[in-house]
Amino acid sequence: MKVKNLREILKQEPAVNLLANAFQKNRLSHAYLFTGPKGVGKETTAWAFLFHLFCEKDKENPCGECKACKKIEKEIHPDIRILYPEKKEITIGQIRETIYFLRYRPLEAEYKIIFIKEADKINLEAGNALLKSLEEPPPYVIFILISENFSKLLPTIVSRSQIVRFRSLPKEVIKEFLKKKFLFEEKVAETLAEISFGSIGKAVTIAEKGILEELNSFVKAGFSNSPLKKFKVAERFSSFLPEVLDEFFYILSIWVLRSYLKEKIDYPYPQAFPEETFKGDPYLAIRAIYEVKNAFEFYVNPELAFYHLLNTLFTTS
Ligand SMILES: [Zn+2]
Known part of the structure; x- marks a missing residue:
């Protein structure tokens, strides 16, 4: 189950506040670059943000029940396109398909979302093709790029995106999360929190x-x-x-x-x-x-x- 509310994101207040503010004041950027260490909540936050943007019943507190929420949960919403490296890169072919996808207005929601995972794997050719869309996107388009290492991205892509920074999580936060979610005893939760170095994703993988x-x-x-x-x-x-x-x-x-x-x-x-x-x-x-x-x-x-x-x-x- 995805987290459906930005307020439930653990210990990423600056990132969450930035997104919540933009959303409440209706000043959304056309491109967000979520950056920070692996496993600290970048993707989780991106999905939560989409629930707020798309929920048909309550945009402040996404319901999880409406048609839009259900489609987001299953990652089958027709107005959200997810890109990730095929083999080792995101290629020009993928970007061309994306540009084509953006030509038409959203089918069901207010926005069309391009959700790019591991955005630093966009190769040079694809990056240059993407730039044009980032420069003059149709008004209904929002890009969400996720990257652990944005210094590997084309600087021109970075400069056209609003940067949303994520940070490592304190050990105590990870420990309490593990105890609650997996009902671990103290020493197991403590050990997992300690060896995952601020990455809740790593702790969860090791646990699961x-x-x-x-x-x-x-x-x-x-x-x-x-x-x-x-x-x-x-x-x-x-x-x-x-x-x-x-x-x-x-x-x-x-x-x-x-x-x-x-x-x-x-x-x-x-x-x-x-x-x-x-x-x-x-x-x-x-x-x-x-x-x-x-x-x-x-x-x-x-x-x-x-x-x-x-x-x-x-x-x-
Ligand atoms: Zn909903």
Whole structure:
């Protein structure tokens, strides 16, 4: 379920106030550039903003029930077009289709929205084509561009957009959110909040995919003396989706580093991390993790890669 009201966005007051003001005073910009770290609410806020703009019953407090709200929820509203990189870029073809889409007035709403995710992936040719629409858009058009790194965007695109900044979230906010949403006990919520560095999106992915539990089973298998147990874990991990693997490698690296810090300077170790800490050389361990992570891009047999990683990490100790 999407957040339908800007007032429910967590701890992004400057961004929310800017949008709410523009909306209430009917001084909407033709292009907004939402920028800030990954997983802090940029997309969530963009969708909430659209509920306010499109709701047919109550624009102050979007209802979630009307035809427009339901279509936004399902991302099938005919006046909203979502662009994101196909393969690795947003291409000229996608922008041309968008320009065509903008030629006609909205079908059901007051506005036509172009929602561009990962806007920094617009390639040069596409960016130049987009510029013209940004310069003289039809009056009913609003662009929402989302980017973690707007320094990678064409400066001419940035200068034609109103910048809406998002910031990292305080650890306490993430912790309370996790406790409320997932009913986690204190130490799990605390650990997840701590290792997600202000990104609620990261914390939620790690929570939803059970990656903390996976770390525990991986470490347990690693410290066991049973090759069979190791192989079974390797087999299971080899079936994970890329996004899960990314977070797993991330959390495994954090475990190595935090183990090292605990050992060296008695730095507090996350409570929900495996009881056993990593004992080897952290530099070699991180390098091994990095190598395995890269190997996946070259279609190495994933079971073997994980089995190898288990042996490398846990025999240095
Ligand atoms: Zn509604």
